[in-house]
Amino acid sequence: MTITDHELAARLADSAGEVLLSLREEIGEAPYEPRELKTQADAAAQRRLAELLAELAPGDAVLSEEARDDLARLDADRVWIIDPLDGTKEYSERDDAGVWRDDWAVHVALWTKQDGLTAGAVALPARGLTLHTGQQIAPRSKPGEKLRVAVSRSHPSSFVKAVLEALDAEPVAMGSAGVKAISVVNGTVDAYVHAGGQYQWDSAAPVAVARHAGMFTSRIDGTPIVYNRRDLSVPDLIVCDEDVVDSVQSAVAHALSLEGQDS
Template sequence: MGTHDGIADATLGEMLARAAGEELLRVRRESGLEGKELGNAGDAAAQQVLAAMLAEHRPDDAVLSEEAKDSAARLSADRVWIIDPLDGTREFSEGRADWAVHVALWEKGELTLGVVAIPGEDLVLSSATVAPAPEATEGATLTLAVSRSRPPAVTEPVRAALDAELTPMGSAGVKIAAVVRGQVDAYVHAGGQYEWDSAAPIAIARAAGLHTSRVDGTPLVYNGSDPYLPDLVVCRPALAPRILAAISDYTDGDS
């Protein structure tokens, strides 16, 4: 991660996330659209902002985006921006605040930057500046972030193993950010996602000192030829053995 055209990557990442977030708020405020039409308009508008800014400031870098055609050129590139212009389209279109903009930078095999904007809270989190995740409160009931619309089947065995309470919320970025911010203790997903759903928030979670992995405990790897990356675990490091064991017991019993 470095500086190009006088702007550091970390600074550009925040500029990108903020600009897309501001455009999304404008679309929601001014377009007069609702429901699926509003969501589609938001996806397109945020993609346009991010694509234009990356073309201006990082024309030589490759891009992997949910809202743009993929190119095999990124597989031989040293630098790839992995972006989700609007993570949580349903929440955005419903007027909620639990949606996000994801901007990540992958360099030579590793995520080196992640920025997540949560415009509904006027919040931007960056792996370059994030504070260590707060410690658990002694004796407090553990909490597990879960999808409000499509909770995966693995949620219940993990909840039971931790004797945890479920906290429904939208965007994957918002859920991972909630672990980073100490609002919940863990987020486990096994229902299908893509690299752009998790790259930026995972980079932030790692910088905050949290455990991040696939549900089988193996590392999350980005810029693969197939961007499908269907499962993840994000939690305080002390909880990881219990969570991974609960998932293993569940999947062993299911096979």
């Protein structure tokens, strides 16, 4: 049976997620070395995705965090942009109660020469959740009077702190980029602003899913995010509810002006 690109993206993300959960289950409550677990997890998830893409999408190009960048992708009609494990730090950690953290993700997106991002899936395996561009995503609740903004649990930047101050927003700390973007989609937060440097695989799938759900996405200067470029870097990103675009962009402009004064 033929499946759509949307369904394939979800299948790929779910399959990699199963591998990642299985690795942690094998450890159980035993002592472990986080660095070794990260390395094993990245490799295992990459291997599963590569095998499935070779079987189900032969001939398509692939851009992955965990594989050599084949620049033939620049001339390809279809390119899968994948992050087998977004949030290796979160994946390899337990909380204070000894419970494995759940704020990590698997990203799978499809870029086409004709339409740009056309399909995508973000799986949050430890939460049993996968959102993709082929499904109807329930509307999120409207933002409240005090906006909530997703911020890094480990290293919030001075830029984001300035945005929070300008918005008088409540920071909500969480892990990986995929978790932050999906938290905008499901209404946990109203915005995700990032200016600390990322790569194409960090945001392609989250942006595809967020756009499909009706969210606003752009670079912090308001320009569109362009994928399958030679330069892998995507330095900054906004994902937010359409109702707060003006407020967020104004706060971002204020934060940028402060950076200009400091330089």
